[in-house]
Amino acid sequence: MKSIVTRKYLIPFVLVASLFFCWGFAHSILDVLNKHFQNMLEISKTRSALVQAMVYGGYFIMAIPAGVIIRKWGYKAGVITGLILYGIGALLFVPGERMMSFEFFLLCLFIIGCGLTCLETAANPYVTVLGEPETAASRLNLAQSLNGLGWIVGPLVGGLIIFGDSGSVAFPYAVIGIVVLVIAVLFSRMQLPEIVEESFSEKAGVDKLSKSVPYLFGLVALFAYVAAQTGVNSFFINYVTEASSTITNQQAALMLSFGGMGFFLVGRLIGTWLMNYLSAPRLLLICAVGAMICMIGVICGGTVGLISLIVTYLFESIMFPTIFALALQGLSTSATKRGSSYLIMTVVGGAIAPMLMGYIGENNMAIGFIIPLVCYLVVATYAKKIKKTYE
Numbered sequence: 001m002k003s004i005v006t007r008k009y010l011i012p013f014v015l016v017a018s019l020f021f022c023w024g025f026a027h028s029i030l031d032v033l034n035k036h037f038q039n040m041l042e043i044s045k046t047r048s049a050l051v052q053a054m055v056y057g058g059y060f061i062m063a064i065p066a067g068v069i070i071r072k073w074g075y076k077a078g079v080i081t082g083l084i085l086y087g088i089g090a091l092l093f094v095p096g097e098r099m100m101s102f103e104f105f106l107l108c109l110f111i112i113g114c115g116l117t118c119l120e121t122a123a124n125p126y127v128t129v130l131g132e133p134e135t136a137a138s139r140l141n142l143a144q145s146l147n148g149l150g151w152i153v154g155p156l157v158g159g160l161i162i163f164g165d166s167g168s169v170a171f172p173y174a175v176i177g178i179v180v181l182v183i184a185v186l187f188s189r190m191q192l193p194e195i196v197e198e199s200f201s202e203k204a205g206v207d208k209l210s211k212s213v214p215y216l217f218g219l220v221a222l223f224a225y226v227a228a229q230t231g232v233n234s235f236f237i238n239y240v241t242e243a244s245s246t247i248t249n250q251q252a253a254l255m256l257s258f259g260g261m262g263f264f265l266v267g268r269l270i271g272t273w274l275m276n277y278l279s280a281p282r283l284l285l286i287c288a289v290g291a292m293i294c295m296i297g298v299i300c301g302g303t304v305g306l307i308s309l310i311v312t313y314l315f316e317s318i319m320f321p322t323i324f325a326l327a328l329q330g331l332s333t334s335a336t337k338r339g340s341s342y343l344i345m346t347v348v349g350g351a352i353a354p355m356l357m358g359y360i361g362e363n364n365m366a367i368g369f370i371i372p373l374v375c376y377l378v379v380a381t382y383a384k385k386i387k388k389t390y391e
Contacts, residue, residue, distance in 0.1 A: 004138045004272075009130040012192050016130075017143035019079065019123050022180055023116045024150020025157075026086065028233065028261060029172065030055060030109075032158030032253050034354075035237040036169065039249070041102050045238065045362055049354035052230050054106045056350035058113020059120075066121040067341025076192045078122030083184035085115030090177030097170035105169075117344055125340040128325050137280040137325035141272040144321040148265030152257050159253025209331070209339050214386050218327025219346050221382035225319045227349030228291070228375035231368070232312060234354040236260060239298070239365045243306055260313040267317025281387035284322045288380035290315035295373035301366045312372075319379060326386060349375075 005013045030051055038048045070078040089111030096104045127143045128136040157172050209215055233256075240252040247255075267287075274283055294315060297308030324343060328336050353371050361368025 004131065004135050004142055006131050013127065013130050013139070013143070015187075015190065015192065016075075016079070016123050016126055017146055019083075019119055019183075020143050020145075020147035021150040021153075022083075022086070022176075022183070023119055024147035025154045025176060026090075026112055026116055026150075027055070028151040028154025028256075029158045030154075031233045031236060031256060032155055032162050033105075033169065034234050035241075035249055035252075036158075036162050037102060037105070038238075040167075041100075043102065045235070045358035045365075046355060047358075049234060049358040050102075050106055051109060052234050052354045053351040054109040055113035055116070056226070056230065056348055058110045059117045060345050060348035060351070062114040062117035063121060063341050063345040063347075066118040066344065067338060069118065070122050070341075071337050075122045075126045076187065076190075078118050080184050080187050082115045082118030082120075082122065083180045083187065085118065086112055087115070087177045087181035087184065089113075089115060090173040090180070093173035093177075094170045097168065108173075117347075120347075121340055121344045124321075124324055124344075125328060125336050128328055129336065133329060136329060137322050138272050138275045140321035140325045141268055141275065141318055145265060145268045145272065148261065148268045148317065151264055152261040154257075155253045155261060156257035159250050159257060163248075163250040163253055209335055209342070212327075212331065214329065214389065215327045215331065215339060217382050217385060218323055219342060221379050222320070222323045222327065222343055223346035223349040224375040224378035225316070225323060225349075226347045227353035228372035228379075229316055229320070230350030231353035231357045231372050231375075232309070232316075233260075235357055235361065235365055235368060236309065238361075239309060239369075240306065242365050243301065255310070259310045263310060263313040264317045267314040268321075271318035271322075279387070280322050280326055281383050281389075283318065284326075285380055285383035285387060287315040287318055288376050288383055291319075291376040292373060292380065295369055295376060298369045299366050299373070305366060316376075323379070323382070 034048045034051050037043060037051065038045065066078060066082070069081055089108050092108040092111065093105070096108055123143075124140065127140050131139055161172055162169055236256045237249060237252040240247055240255060241249060271283060271287075291312055294308040294312040298305045298312070327343060328339055331339055353375070357368035357371050360370065
């Protein structure tokens with residue numbers, strides 16, 4: 001059994017993997033904001049979905065500039081830029097809470113989204129090249145386990161503070177803003193190895209990407225997965241509170257934290273272990289089919305729907321890092337840097353799905369989960385298609 005992380009790259013791996021927690025927290029607390037803004041600002045589900053739309057829209061707009069930064073100045077510059085933007089956007093929530101303007105909050109979230117884009121564009125591919133190519137998917141899943149921890153903490157903090165007695169949205173963002181800016185200072189003083197790449201022309205890099213079937217189909221699959229994940233997260237609290245009149249918003253947020261996101265973290269740990277025995281495409285196919293079955297249960301509603309909604313997180317846990325790693329596998333270092341920018345752009349799927357789900361499920365949230373069902377079908381098709389290449 002090959003080592004997932006070699007001793008040579010152990011410290012850089014640990015440092016970069018710690019960043020995954022930061023953006024896991026940033027994404028998961030959005031799901032609390034979504035419902036909070038519906039209540040406090042009296043807006044519709046469709047309009048509240050702009051919370052996700054602004055963050056994931058930032059990914060689409062910032063992905064190419066982030067890629068340019070990384071190619072010109074390296075992965076470390078991409079990480080520091082991302083942390084600074086993330087910190088600024090988070091701290092702007094302090095004046096935002098005094099203004100209580102939905103539009104200003106959206107601006108803050110857009111800036112955070114731009115910062116997260118730089119972080120993910122740098123950290124995801126960096127982790128894949130810190131070791132042997134055949135263990136890239138396992139390595140990225142291991143790093144993403146910390147991301148899973150961030151996904152647990154986000155709704156936990158949001159549920160206890162935002163849905164708590166204080167009702168403050170500024171406090172958790174002020175704390176995380178200070179933390180990430182401190183991390184940015186630390187990273188600026190650390191020596192991280194830059195992956196040396198071969199001589200390369202821009203046209204050659206584009207040609208390599210355009211000829212890679214796993215990469216091209218991976219763009220579609222990643223778009224679909226992020227759309228599904230974001231849609232499920234965005235309306236988890238809505239679905240749970242509509243399904244049971246006895247469950248409060250705060251209780252639903254805690255269910256999302258310990259139930260859904262708990263399964264998400266466990267799934268990533270189990271997935272990393274299972275990849276020692278199953279190929280990444282085969283495991284991805286199994287998980288995609290499992291998620292589809294769960295979505296059918298969610299649409300049916302009732303107790304089965306609630307259980308299915310939580311179990312979905314177990315199946316979707318390994319999808320993002322696995323698709324990302326499979327799409328980049330076999331590419332040159334230079335093509336990987338460029339390709340990761342385009343892959344991050346597909347995260348814009350997270351801006352589209354919640355709005356569609358909010359519109360379809362305005363009166364009955366269960367119906368809106370048809371959108372994630374279709375998205376998981378796309379992921380299953382991708383896994384089945386490339387499984388023959390790797391087995």
